[in-house]
Amino acid sequence: MKLKKIGLALLAAGVLVTAMPAAMAELTFPMLSYRTGPYGPNGTEFADGYADYLTLVNERDGGIGGVKIKAPECETAYNTEKGVECYESTKGQGSLIYQPLSTGITYQLIPKVTSDKIPMHSMGYGRTSAADGKVFEYIFNYPANYWDGASVIIKHLLDENKGDLKGKKITLIYHNSAYGKEPIRTLEELSKKHGYTLKTTPIEHPGQEQKSQWLEIRRDNPDYVVMWGWGVMNQVAIKEAGNINFPMDKFIGIWWAGSENDVRPAGEAANGYKAATFHGVGTDYPVFKDIEKHVKGAGKATNDGKNIGTVLYNRGLYAAMLAVEAATTAQKMHNTKDLTGAQMRDGMENLKIDKARLEALGLPNFAPEINVSCANHGGPGLAAIQQWDAKEGKWKLITDFIASDREVIDPLIAEDSAAFAKENNITPRECK
Amino acid sequence: MFYREAGDFKSSYSADQQTFPIRLDRQVVWGILAIAFFVVPFFINDYWEKSVLLPFLVWAMAALGLNILTGYCGQVSLGSGGFMAVGAYACYKLMVAFPWMNMFVVIILSGIITAMVGVIFGLPSLRIKGFYLAVATLASQFFLVWLFNKVPWFYNNSASGMIVAPERTLFGMPLTGAESPSWLTYLFCLTLVVVFAFIAHNLIRGRIGRSWMAIRDMDIAAEIIGVHPLKAKLSAFAISSFYIGMSGAMMFAIYLGTAEPTEAFGISKSFLVLFMIIIGGLGSILGSFLGAAFLTLMPVLLKNVMVNGLGWPADLAAHIELLLIGALIMLFLILEPHGLAQLWRVTKEKLRLWPFPH
Numbered sequence: 001m002k003l004k005k006i007g008l009a010l011l012a013a014g015v016l017v018t019a020m021p022a023a024m025a026e027l028t029f030p031m032l033s034y035r036t037g038p039y040g041p042n043g044t045e046f047a048d049g050y051a052d053y054l055t056l057v058n059e060r061d062g063g064i065g066g067v068k069i070k071a072p073e074c075e076t077a078y079n080t081e082k083g084v085e086c087y088e089s090t091k092g093q094g095s096l097i098y099q100p101l102s103t104g105i106t107y108q109l110i111p112k113v114t115s116d117k118i119p120m121h122s123m124g125y126g127r128t129s130a131a132d133g134k135v136f137e138y139i140f141n142y143p144a145n146y147w148d149g150a151s152v153i154i155k156h157l158l159d160e161n162k163g164d165l166k167g168k169k170i171t172l173i174y175h176n177s178a179y180g181k182e183p184i185r186t187l188e189e190l191s192k193k194h195g196y197t198l199k200t201t202p203i204e205h206p207g208q209e210q211k212s213q214w215l216e217i218r219r220d221n222p223d224y225v226v227m228w229g230w231g232v233m234n235q236v237a238i239k240e241a242g243n244i245n246f247p248m249d250k251f252i253g254i255w256w257a258g259s260e261n262d263v264r265p266a267g268e269a270a271n272g273y274k275a276a277t278f279h280g281v282g283t284d285y286p287v288f289k290d291i292e293k294h295v296k297g298a299g300k301a302t303n304d305g306k307n308i309g310t311v312l313y314n315r316g317l318y319a320a321m322l323a324v325e326a327a328t329t330a331q332k333m334h335n336t337k338d339l340t341g342a343q344m345r346d347g348m349e350n351l352k353i354d355k356a357r358l359e360a361l362g363l364p365n366f367a368p369e370i371n372v373s374c375a376n377h378g379g380p381g382l383a384a385i386q387q388w389d390a391k392e393g394k395w396k397l398i399t400d401f402i403a404s405d406r407e408v409i410d411p412l413i414a415e416d417s418a419a420f421a422k423e424n425n426i427t428p429r430e431c432k
Numbered sequence: 433m434f435y436r437e438a439g440d441f442k443s444s445y446s447a448d449q450q451t452f453p454i455r456l457d458r459q460v461v462w463g464i465l466a467i468a469f470f471v472v473p474f475f476i477n478d479y480w481e482k483s484v485l486l487p488f489l490v491w492a493m494a495a496l497g498l499n500i501l502t503g504y505c506g507q508v509s510l511g512s513g514g515f516m517a518v519g520a521y522a523c524y525k526l527m528v529a530f531p532w533m534n535m536f537v538v539i540i541l542s543g544i545i546t547a548m549v550g551v552i553f554g555l556p557s558l559r560i561k562g563f564y565l566a567v568a569t570l571a572s573q574f575f576l577v578w579l580f581n582k583v584p585w586f587y588n589n590s591a592s593g594m595i596v597a598p599e600r601t602l603f604g605m606p607l608t609g610a611e612s613p614s615w616l617t618y619l620f621c622l623t624l625v626v627v628f629a630f631i632a633h634n635l636i637r638g639r640i641g642r643s644w645m646a647i648r649d650m651d652i653a654a655e656i657i658g659v660h661p662l663k664a665k666l667s668a669f670a671i672s673s674f675y676i677g678m679s680g681a682m683m684f685a686i687y688l689g690t691a692e693p694t695e696a697f698g699i700s701k702s703f704l705v706l707f708m709i710i711i712g713g714l715g716s717i718l719g720s721f722l723g724a725a726f727l728t729l730m731p732v733l734l735k736n737v738m739v740n741g742l743g744w745p746a747d748l749a750a751h752i753e754l755l756l757i758g759a760l761i762m763l764f765l766i767l768e769p770h771g772l773a774q775l776w777r778v779t780k781e782k783l784r785l786w787p788f789p790h
Contacts, residue, residue, distance in 0.1 A: 037750075044747075107596070111609055114610065128591075204694070
């Protein structure tokens with residue numbers, strides 16, 4: 001067919017423009033971000049935090065072990081096909097770690113990163129059973145995964161009800177995608193254990209139309225509503241909850257449903273809304289002074305530092321910090337400044353961050369201590385609950401870091417990872 | 433001067449009825465096929481395979497299917513995404529249930545299953561026409577995506593609802609999964625597309641294709657002269673869904689490796705295929721390929737030019753890409769409403785006369 005001529009012409013044109021210069025002794029942390037598309041506002045804040053922390057390390061410390069960090073950004077718009085394209089185009093540049101910030105793209109890349117030997121960090125999202133390091137050698141999801149999050153939310157509700165949830169009704173509203181469906185099995189197991197009734201209500205992507213689901217919730221009158229949403233679904237859900245006068249302090253979202261973009265549109269009505277989180281909130285940490293001085297002051301802040309201090313900015317910062325610490329660990333372990341993907345993976349698997357290290361980094365009490373091991377790629381599994389104060393326009397932590405119910409979660413992780421291993425003919429590796 | 437039918441005498445019916453009667457056409461097509469089959473596999477790498485060639489081949493197959501239905505038979509259909517989903521899930525269930533089955537057979541069987549589903553959703557076409565049929569097929573799109581989200585049997589009860597293609601081999605080498613060499617997946621998809629494009633071209637030129645075109649042009653007149661509308665319309669739906677189902681199976685098993693119904697097969701994909709055939713040219717096999725190339729490759733080319741070539745920030749490039757694609761679509765449709773294939777036809781007409789102006 002004649003079309004092949006056009007294809008070849010495009011091929012030639014593409015070859016001319018995709019020639020990349022060779023990287024010179026740099027550590028490459030590619031950013032698969034989404035600043036456009038339906039989740040753009042959230043993705044922008046996360047990407048800003050990630051980029052700013054890497055800039056800070058470059059400016060303040062001269063890089064990791066003296067080697068500067070390069071962070072090429074590739075726009076995925078949360079689209080799986082673009083995510084694959086971004087991965088394929090950046091993997092040849094000596095990429096050390098991938099953080100796609102999208103459960104769909106994560107699932108897509110799991111077999112690819114394993115085969116290309118580049119570690120992937122799906123921090124608090126992605127495939128939950130990747131916490132089983134024996135099966136998922138190159139995938140990490142510390143410090144907490146969705147099942148931990150579900151369990152921590154239930155534990156918080158238990159604390160509020162003096163340890164007894166028997167007879168209570170909990171409704172889960174979730175984004176009808178792989179991401180939203182993740183907690184269902186865990187919440188069902190926990191409902192058997194604690195005696196509450198669980199109802200699940202899916203909301204079709206993107207979630208702008210939720211009136212019928214919330215009318216149903218008003219009819220059912222559950223005691224608590226738990227939300228697994230992302231993007232515009234969160235805003236609309238909180239507004240609708242306000243419309244039906246649902247008590248906001250009985251409405252808890254997962255950590256991806258707890259950012260300023262979700263609560264600000266509802267104004268005063270969102271006061272008291274709770275969400276889970278696995279790190280601290282606000283700018284009350286010494287590292288932000290460094291960011292003011294070295295990044296924002298030097299004019300290198302992304303988006304002029306507009307998003308500094310928001311929940312997702314802090315999360316991006318945390319993700320970048322974990323990556324930099326893992327790279328430092330890898331450099332020490334292998335006694336080299338330039339790293340390969342496999343060495344970075346070793347660094348991630350032996351990552352240990354204790355209270356003292358957090359303080360040295362300027363983030364005291366920002367997050368729980370982290371201890372990654374060969375068998376446990378999911379970290380401590382601790383999360384806290386934060387609450388929105390609409391008057392002050394701030395999130396405040398209202399609990400300490402709570403541990404999840406490992407008794408329920410560990411068997412589920414083992415079961416899911418065993419199913420994955422069987423489906424893909426993976427022999428779980430031995431862990432010392 | 434060099435592109436002419438004059439002096440090219442045929443001495444047998446088969447020579448006269450061949451697909452490309454003009455010698456230069458034949459030589460060019462054989463040349464392109466030779467390069468595609470024997471030269472490209474040596475130069476292909478993962479990026480070219482996953483971001484340029486496989487999307488092009490997968491969407492070309494889908495565009496072929498929809499062109500048969502909308503371009504040749506005149507039945508507007510917005511259900512392409514749903515049918516691709518049927519193909520993908522059929523492929524998944526077949527791969528899991530029959531691990532020994534050859535991938536070619538799996539893809540073709542997925543296409544056949546999709547054809548059967550397509551016939552069912554094509555039944556409204558016997559009563560309604562035009563935009564109303566488009567709405568009825570829209571129902572199929574939403575219903576099928578809802579079905580694959582709702583019924584756990586389709587995704588083998590996995591916790592996330594995503595289907596993952598297990599690793600299968602072809603001639604001893606992995607074809608699906610992350611270990612598959614790029615030249616193998618490329619050749620697999622290329623073989624399927626070339627073979628079925630050839631079959632489509634011949635279907636169009638034969639009795640069935642003519643009955644479709646008769647229905648498209650004036651279905652009442654066609655019925656009067658003896659074209660059976662039930663057979664013509666349902667066969668169009670069946671064959672079109674067969675192609676679209678194969679495209680969905682290829683997209684899931686070979687190109688992406690995993691799929692989630694809402695994201696991978698949503699309404700935006702239905703629109704994408706429809707735009708491909710409109711821009712490429714309704715009622716033209718070449719048009720399906722041109723439209724698929726335009727809508728899958730242009731964004732990648734623009735992104736590479738803007739981000740890698742000009743160094744612009746990624747989000748600015750993404751916004752400008754949307755603007756540019758939209759502007760280019762409008763430009764093409766204003767300059768040539770019959771699509772890129774018509775531009776090519778006009779070029780061929782002028783080439784026949786060249787170097788004379790008329």
